[in-house]
Amino acid sequence: MLAQAISEPSPRPRPLPVVASEVRPDGVAVITLDDRAEVHNTITPAFGAELRAAVEAAFADSKVRAIVLRSGKKDSFVVGANIDLVRRTRFARDAEEAARDVARCFGRLGSGPKPIVAYVHGSALGGGFELALACTAAIATDDPKTALGLPEVKLGLVPASNGLYRIAERAGLRVALDLGVSGRSLRPKLAQRLGLVDDVVPLGVGFETAVHLALRLASEPAYARSLAKKRSQASGTKERIERALLEKNPIGRLALFRRARAETSKKTRGHYPAAERVIDLLERFGSRGFRAAAELEAEVFGDLVVSETAQRSIDLFFARKAVEKDSGLEPNERAASFSVDRVAVFGAGLMGAGIAALCARSGLSVRMKDTDDVVVGRGLRYVKELLDARARRGSMSALERDAAFARISGATDYTGFRNTDLVIEAVFEDLALKHAVIGEVEKLVRDTCVIASNTSAIPIARIAEGSLRPEMIVGMRYFSPVHQMPLLEVVRTKASDPRAVATAVALGRKQGKTVIVVNDGPAFYTTRILYALLVEAAHLVAEGSSIEEVDRAMVDWGFPVGPFQLMDEIGLDLGAHVGDVARDAFGERMRPPDAFAALVADGRKGRKNARGFYLYGSAAPRRKTVDATVYGVLGVTPKPRAVTADEIALRCGLAMVNEALRCHGDGVLRSARDGDVGAIFGVGFPAFRGGPFRHVDVVGASEILRRTRSLEQRFGVRFEPAPLLVAMARSGKRFYG
Numbered sequence: 001m002l003a004q005a006i007s008e009p010s011p012r013p014r015p016l017p018v019v020a021s022e023v024r025p026d027g028v029a030v031i032t033l034d035d036r037a038e039v040h041n042t043i044t045p046a047f048g049a050e051l052r053a054a055v056e057a058a059f060a061d062s063k064v065r066a067i068v069l070r071s072g073k074k075d076s077f078v079v080g081a082n083i084d085l086v087r088r089t090r091f092a093r094d095a096e097e098a099a100r101d102v103a104r105c106f107g108r109l110g111s112g113p114k115p116i117v118a119y120v121h122g123s124a125l126g127g128g129f130e131l132a133l134a135c136t137a138a139i140a141t142d143d144p145k146t147a148l149g150l151p152e153v154k155l156g157l158v159p160a161s162n163g164l165y166r167i168a169e170r171a172g173l174r175v176a177l178d179l180g181v182s183g184r185s186l187r188p189k190l191a192q193r194l195g196l197v198d199d200v201v202p203l204g205v206g207f208e209t210a211v212h213l214a215l216r217l218a219s220e221p222a223y224a225r226s227l228a229k230k231r232s233q234a235s236g237t238k239e240r241i242e243r244a245l246l247e248k249n250p251i252g253r254l255a256l257f258r259r260a261r262a263e264t265s266k267k268t269r270g271h272y273p274a275a276e277r278v279i280d281l282l283e284r285f286g287s288r289g290f291r292a293a294a295e296l297e298a299e300v301f302g303d304l305v306v307s308e309t310a311q312r313s314i315d316l317f318f319a320r321k322a323v324e325k326d327s328g329l330e331p332n333e334r335a336a337s338f339s340v341d342r343v344a345v346f347g348a349g350l351m352g353a354g355i356a357a358l359c360a361r362s363g364l365s366v367r368m369k370d371t372d373d374v375v376v377g378r379g380l381r382y383v384k385e386l387l388d389a390r391a392r393r394g395s396m397s398a399l400e401r402d403a404a405f406a407r408i409s410g411a412t413d414y415t416g417f418r419n420t421d422l423v424i425e426a427v428f429e430d431l432a433l434k435h436a437v438i439g440e441v442e443k444l445v446r447d448t449c450v451i452a453s454n455t456s457a458i459p460i461a462r463i464a465e466g467s468l469r470p471e472m473i474v475g476m477r478y479f480s481p482v483h484q485m486p487l488l489e490v491v492r493t494k495a496s497d498p499r500a501v502a503t504a505v506a507l508g509r510k511q512g513k514t515v516i517v518v519n520d521g522p523a524f525y526t527t528r529i530l531y532a533l534l535v536e537a538a539h540l541v542a543e544g545s546s547i548e549e550v551d552r553a554m555v556d557w558g559f560p561v562g563p564f565q566l567m568d569e570i571g572l573d574l575g576a577h578v579g580d581v582a583r584d585a586f587g588e589r590m591r592p593p594d595a596f597a598a599l600v601a602d603g604r605k606g607r608k609n610a611r612g613f614y615l616y617g618s619a620a621p622r623r624k625t626v627d628a629t630v631y632g633v634l635g636v637t638p639k640p641r642a643v644t645a646d647e648i649a650l651r652c653g654l655a656m657v658n659e660a661l662r663c664h665g666d667g668v669l670r671s672a673r674d675g676d677v678g679a680i681f682g683v684g685f686p687a688f689r690g691g692p693f694r695h696v697d698v699v700g701a702s703e704i705l706r707r708t709r710s711l712e713q714r715f716g717v718r719f720e721p722a723p724l725l726v727a728m729a730r731s732g733k734r735f736y737g
Contacts (some may be wrong), residue, residue, distance in 0.1 A: 004593065004694075005185070008451065010284070015393050017032060017050060018034065018035045018041075018046055018047050018050050018051075018427055019032070019047070019050035019051050019053075019054045020032045020034065020056065020072070023057065023058075023061065023063055023267070024062055024089065024211075024216065024570045026065075026211070027063060027066065027215070027218075028063060028064075028066050028067070028068055028211050028215060029061065029063035029064040029066070029068070029190055030067075030068050030070065030161050030211075031051070031054045031055065031058065031066045031067060031068070031069050031070070032070055032071070032072045033047070033051070033069070033070070033071050033072060033077075033078060034071065034072025034073065035047065038071060038080075038457060039073075039312070040076045040079045040377075041071055041073060041076065041077070041078040041128070042078070042079060042080060042083075043078065043080065043081045043082060043083060043102060043127040043131075043492050044081075044082045044085060045098070045101075045126075048101060048102050048105050048588055050415035052105045053109070054364070055067065055108065055112065055116070056108075056444040056504055058114065059112050059113055059114055059324040060079045061514065064114060065114065065214075065215065065218040065219075066114055066115045066116070066117070066214035066215055066218040067114060067115070067116040067214065068116075068117050068118075068119055068210045068214050068219060069109075069116055069117070069118045069119065069131075069135060069209070070119040070207060070290060071119075071120075071121065071122065072532075073122065073594060074121040074122075075121070075123075075145045076121075076122035076123040076124075076145075077118075077120045077121060077122050077123060077124040077128050077132070077517060078124060078125075078126045078127060078128030078131055079124075079125050079126065079128055079255050080122050080125050080126025080128055080151070080152070080428060081127050081156070081160075082124060083317060083318070083383055084315060084318075086155075086157075086305060086314065087311070087314045087315075087318075088528070089306070090306065090307065092302035092303050092305060092306050092555065092568045093301075093302060095301060095302040095305035095451055096298045096299055096301060096302030097298075097302075099160035099161070099297070099298040099301045099302065100298045101300065102160065102161050103161045103162050103294060103297075104158065106130060106131055106134035106161045107134065107162065107163065108136050109131075109134045109136075110135060111133050112138055114216055114218065115136040115137070115217035115218055116135045116136050116137075116214070117133040117135060117137045117138065117139060117210045117211075117213050117214040117217070117222065118131065118137070118138040118139070118147070118190075118210075119138075119139050119206060119207055119210035119449065120138055120139065120140040120141070120197070121130050121140070121141040121143060121145070121146055121203060121206060122141075122143070122145045122146055122147075123145070123146070123147055124140075124146070124147070124671075125147070125149050125150070125151055125160050126149075126150060126151060126159065126195055126262040127159075127160070127163075129148045129149060129150060129161060130150070130162065130163030130166070130598035131161070131165060132148070132197070132470060133160070133163050134162070134163075136145040136213075136217060136224065137198045137213055137217065138196075138197045138198055138225060139197065139199050139201060139206060139209050139213060140188040140191065140192070140197045140199075140200050140201075140206075141200070141201060141202065141203045141206045142188055142202055142203075142397075143203050143308065143399070144396075146187075146188050147183030147185040147186065147187065148185060148188070148191050148196065148197070148278075149179065149183065149184060149186055150163060150164070150180055150183065150290075150370075151184075151185070152183065152278070153180065153181060153182070153272070153274045153275050153278060154183040154310070154313065154317075155185040155310060155313045155314055155317055155336070156272065156273075156274050156299065156304060156309040156310030156311075156313035156314070156688070157301060157304050157305065157310055157567070158274055158277050158278050158281060158300055158301055158304060158305060159180065159278075159297075160297060160298060162182050162290070162293075162294050162297065164176050164179075164278065164281060164282060164285070164292065164293075164297075165282075165285045165293055166235040167179060167196060167289050168282060168285055168286075169197040169290075170194070170196060170276070171194040171195050171233050171240065172239070172243045172247055173195060173246075173253070173256060173282055173285075173286055173666065174242075174243075174246070174247070174256065175194055176282055177256075177260050177278070177279065177282055179380060180252065180278035180281075180282065181264055181275045181278050181279065183259070184723075186394065187394045187395060187396070188200040188659045189245070189394060189397065190394035191388040192276060193394075195230075195231035198213070198227060198230075198231070199213070202619075203344075203608055207284035213493070218496050220478075221242075235548060237563060241373060244710050247341050247444070249652070250287070253283070253286045253287065254386075255618065256589075257279060257282075257283045257286075260279050261276070261279055264276060264279060264361070269555060269556050269558065270643070271309070271558050271686065271688045272309060272688060273307065274304055274310070275437070276440065277300045277304065279501055280296075280300070281293050281296060281297050281300065284296055294382055299597070301526065302314055307601035308643075309713075312687070312688050312689065312690040312698075313687065314737075315690055315694060316676070316677075316680065316687055316690060316694075319673045319675055319676055319691075320681075322673060323374065323514060323515065323516060323677050324509070324514065324515075324672065325673065326517075327499055327501060327502060327505065328490060328492075328502065328504075328505040328515065328516075328517035328642075329498050329501060329517075330498075330654070333498045333499035334498075334643075335497075335501075335502050336500060336502065337499065337502035337505070337506040338421060338422075338448050338450065338503045339421065339505040339692070340364065340421040340422050340429065340450075340506070340507050340510075341364060341365060341417075341421055341584045342364065342366075342369075342419060342420050342421050342422075343359045343363045343364050343365070343366050343368070343420065343421065343422050343423070343424065343507075344366070344367040344369065344416065344417050344420040344422075344423045344429075344435055344441075345359070345366060345367070345368045345423075345424050346367075346369050346370075346423060346424070346425045346426060346427060346441070347370060347426035347427045347454075348368050348369070348370035348375050348376045348378065348379025348380075348410065349370075349375070349379065350382065350481070350697065351478065351480060351482065352368065352370070352379060352424075352426035352427075352454075353368065353378075353379035353380070353382040353383050353386075353425045353479060354382070354386070354478070354480070354482030354483055354550055355424055355426060355454065355478055355482055356368045356379070356383055356408055357382075357383040357386045357404075357408075357482070357483060358478075358482055358511045359386060359408075360383065360387075360404040360405065360407045361387070361390075361396070361404050361511075362510050362511045362512070363407070363510075364407065364510075365407050365408075365410055365419065365589065366407060366408040366409070367408075367410075367415075368383075368409070368410045368411075369373060369410065369411050369412065369413070369414065369417075369418040370410075370682065371408070371412060372412065372461050373412055376410035376411065376412060378632065378666045379410060380408070380410050383405065383408055384405055386483050387404055387632070388401065391544070393396045412443055412498040414441075417441065417444045417445060417448075418444050418445065419446075419451060420445055421448075421451055422449060422450045422451075422452065422503065422504075422507060423441050423449060423450070423451045423452065424443060424452045424453075424454060424476060425438065425441075425451065425453045425454060426435050426454040429455060429456060429458065429574060429577045429578075431458055431462060432465065434453060434455070434458070434463050435463070435465070435466060435679045438451055438453075438463065438464075438467055438468070438473070439467075442467060442468045442469060443468075446468065447472075448472075449472065450474065450500045450503045450504060451467075451469075451472055451473050451474075452473075452474050452475065452476035452504055453473070453474075453475050453476070454475075454476055454477060454478055455477070456523075456527050456535055456574060456577075456578055457473060457479065457522065457523040457524070457577065457578045457581040457582070458581060459493075459520050459521060459526050460474065460475040460491050460492075460493050460496075460520045461493045461494070461495070461520050462475060463475075464493060464495065464545040464692050470493070470495045470519060471495050471496060472500050473500070474490060474491060474492055474493075474496055474498070474500050474504050475489070475490065475491025475492075475524065476488060476489075476490055476491075476504050476507075477489035477490075477491060477524060477526065477527075479526075479682055480569070480570070480572065481561060485681070485682070486512075486513060486514050486681045486683040487513065487514050487515075487677075487678060487682040488508035488511070488513035488514070488516075488678070488680060489515075489518060489524060489526055489678060490504045490505055490508065490515055490516070490518070491517075491518055491519070491520055491524050492517060492518075492519060493519075493520040494518065494520070498718070500709060505517060506569065512611040514677060514681050516670075516674040516678045517670060517674070518663075518668050518669060518670065518674070518678070519653070519667055519668050519669075519670070521575045521585075521663075521666065521668045522581050522582065522584070523578060523581055523585070523673075524583035524584070524668065525577055525660075525663050525668050525669055525675065525678055526678050526679070526682040526683050528582065528659060528661045528663060528668075529656045529659045529663065529679060529683065529692070530577075530656070530683040531579065531582050531590060532590065532655045532656055533563055533652050533653075534563050534566075534575065534592075534656070535579075535590055535591070535655070536591040536651050536652045536655040536718065537554075537562075537563035537564065538548050538593055538596050539592070539593055539715075540643055540648055540651065540652075541564075541593075541636065542595060542596075542634070542636055542640060543594035543635070543642060543643065544636065544637070544639065544642030544643070545639075545643045546626070546638035546640070547626045547630065547638075547645075548626055549566045549615050549638075549640075549641070549645065549648065549723065550562060550563060550564060550652075551564050552563055552645070552646055553562065553645040553646075553648035553649050553650070553652075554649060554652055554653075556649070556687060557649040557652075557653060557686065558685075558686025558687075558688060559684050559685070559686060560684045561684070563628075563652065563678070565613070565614060565624070566612070566684075567606060567612070567613060568606035568607050568612035568613050568614055569606065569607055570603050570604045570606065571605050571607075571608055572599055572600055572604050572606050572612060572687060573600060573605045575595070576600045579592060587714075587717075588717050588718075589717050589718055589720065594670045595634045595635050595636065596634065598632060598633050598634060598635070599630070599634070600627065602633050604633075611625060611627075612627070613627060613630055614626055614627060615627045628647065636667070636682055650707065650711075651715075654704070654707060654708055654711060654719065655718065655719070656683075656685065656692060657692040657695060657704065658708055658721065658722050658725065660679060660693065661691035661692070661693075661696070661720040661722035661724045661725045661728075662723075662724070663675065664693075664720065664724055665723050665724035666674070667700055667723055672691075672694075672735035672736070673692045673693075674691050675691065675693050676690060676691020676694050677691065677734065679692050687731035693735040693736075694735070694736065695737055696718065696725070696735065697734045699733075701725060701728035701729040701733075702729045702732075702734075704725060704729075705721055705725055705726060705729040708721045708725065709721060
């Protein structure tokens with residue numbers, strides 16, 4: 001017996017059930033979704049099988065009059081397919097069959113003999129939103145944590161449980177196109193206005209409201225019909241007329257989809273096929289109906305799951321999730337963050353006011369200071385404009401907007417700083433000014449107050465020189481515009497107290513930012529790699545390429561905007577300051593053509609003073625147009641196709657990739673993962689390429705080295721390969737397993 005016990009493997013423990021059911025005395029079957037092995041409910045084969053069994057049992061039970069579907073998780077409903085299972089799927093047919101199975105399961109919910117009401121609290125994303133849409137009705141809470149959307153396109157996939165068509169049936173093709181192609185989420189009130197949920201109620205009464213609705217649907221068959229009619233009339237009269245004109249006839253649909261394809265192609269440049277396939281599916285739905293579109297949907301999903309774009313996007317998804325769990329501390333450090341309830345922002349310009357708005361939105365009390373009442377007033381007005389815009393989009397309620405604005409105040413003195421938990425300095429890129437600000441602040445705040453600089457390039461150790469408490473000073477590098485850019489780069493010096501670093505990371509997370517922690521150095525990480533690209537773009541123009549050609553080539557390669565348009569947005573004066581820091585630190589490798597110094601001397605600051613590489617204001621035509629006088633200031637004459645688009649992309653792209661590897665080799669980066677996340681979410685490196693380090697793995701370090709050596713022979717030190725690239729090519733190692 002002992003020998004038998006040793007030789008035979010012990011049985012695996014039975015997995016915990018995902019779905020639980022109970023029947024209330026009033027005849028409502030409550031089906032609770034709770035995968036206790038995971039933080040959030042995700043759709044897996046076990047989930048589908050258990051849900052189907054629970055629903056069929058409730059349909060067959062004579063004591064059950066209606067069903068309510070709810071989550072057992074505190075702050076989420078169902079967040080979509082289990083992405084780890086999707087990543088491990090190797091064959092398109094397997095993914096296709098899995099999609100068909102889930103779609104059949106969901107289809108049964110709304111077509112069964114008893115009504116099913118989904119009670120949604122927290123995130124209902126992807127398949128979770130599709131699950132709610134498939135039920136007879138849905139109730140959502142008005143809690144800030146509740147969000148509904150179809151984000152699959154961001155993973156290089158399409159929704160696979162027919163949710164797109166249910167949205168189109170209720171809210172129209174235009175809404176379905178918008179949600180499917182953008183992947184954006186909806187707040188509950190907006191979803192209700194679109195007819196995608198039937199009621200939005202406070203959390204405290206949400207579940208009982210769902211029970212009441214389920215019983216009413218069971219006892220009043222006519223009410224279900226009136227509910228469907230109410231959904232169809234959720235949008236206004238104008239929207240219904242537009243739907244009739246555009247979506248109910250072939251000519252209107254043709255125009256609608258032609259425009260959708262043109263707009264999508266302009267944004268994706270063909271690099272994100274999932275967005276195009278969403279349009280294909282909805283066009284098929286519009287012309288051939290639900291069944292034909294559903295048949296194609298599973299096939300498309302299967303093809304995309306095994307595509308390179310989806311694999312890179314899913315890799316990025318897991319990298320970002322890992323970053324979100326990273327404390328930012330070294331393995332040997334154990335430190336808790338300080339509690340932050342009150343923040344002071346020094347500087348009320350666009351950056352400072354943007355940071356202040358972000359803090360107020362996050363529930364923090366904010367004091368915004370500047371030296372002039374007019375500047376403070378402009379800053380407060382900008383904060384209000386940002387909050388108003390969010391309220392108009394439905395991202396926050398009017399009550400939430402007013403509460404956020406009430407948490408912020410402005411001043412020209414240091415009133416309110418004494419009890420501040422964290423101060424963010426967002427003044428001009430002038431070292432003496434930053435020293436003066438920190439010197440004044442340190443005399444007022446507590447010893448445990450963290451002071452963060454929002455500098456773009458000045459080393460934090462230099463900013464901390466002469467400080468009373470250099471260990472409490474860190475960098476918090478926000479990106480412009482603050483309310484749109486997802487990354488926060490926290491910079492630590494050798495002297496930084498781990499508690500100060502942890503506090504900056506915790507604050508960034510509270511603000512909804514993706515946070516990477518980097519070690520101090522000139523221009524840190526994101527600014528340094530971006531400047532390498534901008535320098536190469538400048539050399540291309542000096543050689544005769546036009547500004548339009550360089551920008552177009554880089555957008556075609558996958559960047560959201562070209563380098564010269566980006567320079568206009570950043571500000572040429574700020575770019576010149578970064579250039580001074582980079583040249584002092586890295587020498588000729590980071591030296592742009594001498595002619596570019598003339599732009600700052602000519603008073604060109606970019607968009608902010610309507611004088612840059614492009615035309616702005618009344619002089620600007622509708623189509624973005626280069627200011628031709630720039631060439632005269634630079635003393636160059638553009639020569640059409642002086643350099644091919646492929647070479648432009650190769651040179652600019654490799655300049656950034658090579659510099660990223662230098663940053664890692666220099667110890668600025670803590671990991672290749674942080675480097676990829678920072679490059680994509682901070683400076684717009686093409687997400688479908690996975691980031692600079694993933695790009696090296698995909699292309700091969702040896703091939704990247706060969707290309708870099710070739711450019712080094714032509715252009716010298718600018719393309720001297722990073723030592724880490726040489727080492728990776730020699731060893732054959734990869735940054736990722």
